[in-house]
Amino acid sequence: MTDRDIGADPPDEYVEAEIQRLLVEDPAVAEQGITVVRRERALVLYGEVESPHRREEILRRVSERFPDVPITSDIGVIGAQAPTEIEQLP
Amino acid sequence: MVIRLAAVGDVHLDEDVVGRFRPALEELPECADVLLLAGDLTRHGTEAEARCVAEEFGGLAVPVVTVLGNHDHQCDQVPQVVKVLEDAGITVLEGNGVVLDCAGGRLGIAGVKGFGGGFAGRCASDFGEPEMKAFVRTTTDSADRLGAALRSLDCDMLVALTHYSPVPDTLVGEPLEIYPFLGSYQLGQAIDSAPTALAVHGHAHAGTERGTTPGGVRVRNVAHPVIKQAYSVFHVGDQLDTDQVSPIGQSGSQRSWS
Numbered sequence: 001m002t003d004r005d006i007g008a009d010p011p012d013e014y015v016e017a018e019i020q021r022l023l024v025e026d027p028a029v030a031e032q033g034i035t036v037v038r039r040e041r042a043l044v045l046y047g048e049v050e051s052p053h054r055r056e057e058i059l060r061r062v063s064e065r066f067p068d069v070p071i072t073s074d075i076g077v078i079g080a081q082a083p084t085e086i087e088q089l090p
Numbered sequence: 091m092v093i094r095l096a097a098v099g100d101v102h103l104d105e106d107v108v109g110r111f112r113p114a115l116e117e118l119p120e121c122a123d124v125l126l127l128a129g130d131l132t133r134h135g136t137e138a139e140a141r142c143v144a145e146e147f148g149g150l151a152v153p154v155v156t157v158l159g160n161h162d163h164q165c166d167q168v169p170q171v172v173k174v175l176e177d178a179g180i181t182v183l184e185g186n187g188v189v190l191d192c193a194g195g196r197l198g199i200a201g202v203k204g205f206g207g208g209f210a211g212r213c214a215s216d217f218g219e220p221e222m223k224a225f226v227r228t229t230t231d232s233a234d235r236l237g238a239a240l241r242s243l244d245c246d247m248l249v250a251l252t253h254y255s256p257v258p259d260t261l262v263g264e265p266l267e268i269y270p271f272l273g274s275y276q277l278g279q280a281i282d283s284a285p286t287a288l289a290v291h292g293h294a295h296a297g298t299e300r301g302t303t304p305g306g307v308r309v310r311n312v313a314h315p316v317i318k319q320a321y322s323v324f325h326v327g328d329q330l331d332t333d334q335v336s337p338i339g340q341s342g343s344q345r346s347w348s
């Protein structure tokens with residue numbers, strides 16, 4: 001990430017790129033599996049994480065860094081149940 | 091006779107999730123002879139996170155065999171991470187293999203983390219700047235070590251374990267633009283250089299479960315966000331003739347951490 005001020009009205013595509021990198025490079029997040037999608041009214045974050053705490057942390061860190069960008073999140077928490085099926089490979 | 095494998099990758103453990111997998115893991119002996127972990131065991135590759143992995147995946151009733159992932163390299167503590175895992179009885183593979191005596195026969199597992207580079211016709215080349223050549227040579231070296239490890243194992247069934255993907259099939263769902271960061275065809279070529287029965291990988295969180303190498307070896311992406319359960323179970327019945335597998339070499343060549 002750069003420390004450069006990206007300006008009051010930064011191009012959406014650069015914001016998207018910065019968020020994508022923040023999600024991976026911010027040690028408090030470190031998620032490579034989150035997709036940032038630009039919708040008309042907001043940036044939407046999609047993906048799956050290991051805990052509700054990590055999901056909250058993602059939103060917190062992104063809105064902290066981009067307070068003026070409307071963000072919505074559609075991030076799921078992955079289940080850790082035993083499988084119900086076995087794949088047979090003859 | 092059947093060999094029963096359980097596998098999961100990309101569990102990205104840290105203190106906040108310790109204990110989540112354990113109830114399902116306690117059921118393993120009922121359905122599997124071994125548990126394979128396909129790398130990205132941790133979030134940042136710290137020794138503390140490795141201890142979470144040891145707590146979650148140590149002391150199970152079945153052997154646990156793993157490769158590391160790119161996340162496990164993030165904090166440059168690979169030797170410490172490996173030591174914590176090995177102290178917990180977990181076998182860590184990187185360019186070597188292990189043979190396990192299972193009820194259904196001798197299971198040989200060869201593993202490397204692997205690396206990116208892309209897939210046939212759309213991949214990086216060993217050409218140009220030193221950085222580019224270093225990138226491609228990292229992949230080539232990793233694939234060479236995987237191939238050699240696979241061919242060295244004396245066993246009844248051979249399984250390849252990687253973090254990066256050997257085929258594009260299991261990346262479907264990921265943006266095409268990032269395929270070169272998700273795997274390399276050279277890993278597939280290495281897998282096809284031996285009578286491999288199954289290849290298991292992780293890393294592609296948004297990918298797809300099933301694929302096949304050009305040589306016809308079945309590939310499974312077991313990244314936790316893909317399988318959405320504690321682990322997947324495969325019962326592989328495909329017994330190899332012993333003379334199809336090279337009898338040369340030993341089952342546990344030396345690890346090559348530096």
Ligand SMILES: [Fe+2]
Nearest residue numbers: 100130161293
């Ligand atoms: Fe991962």
Ligand SMILES: [Fe+2]
Nearest residue numbers: 130159160293
């Ligand atoms: Fe990964």
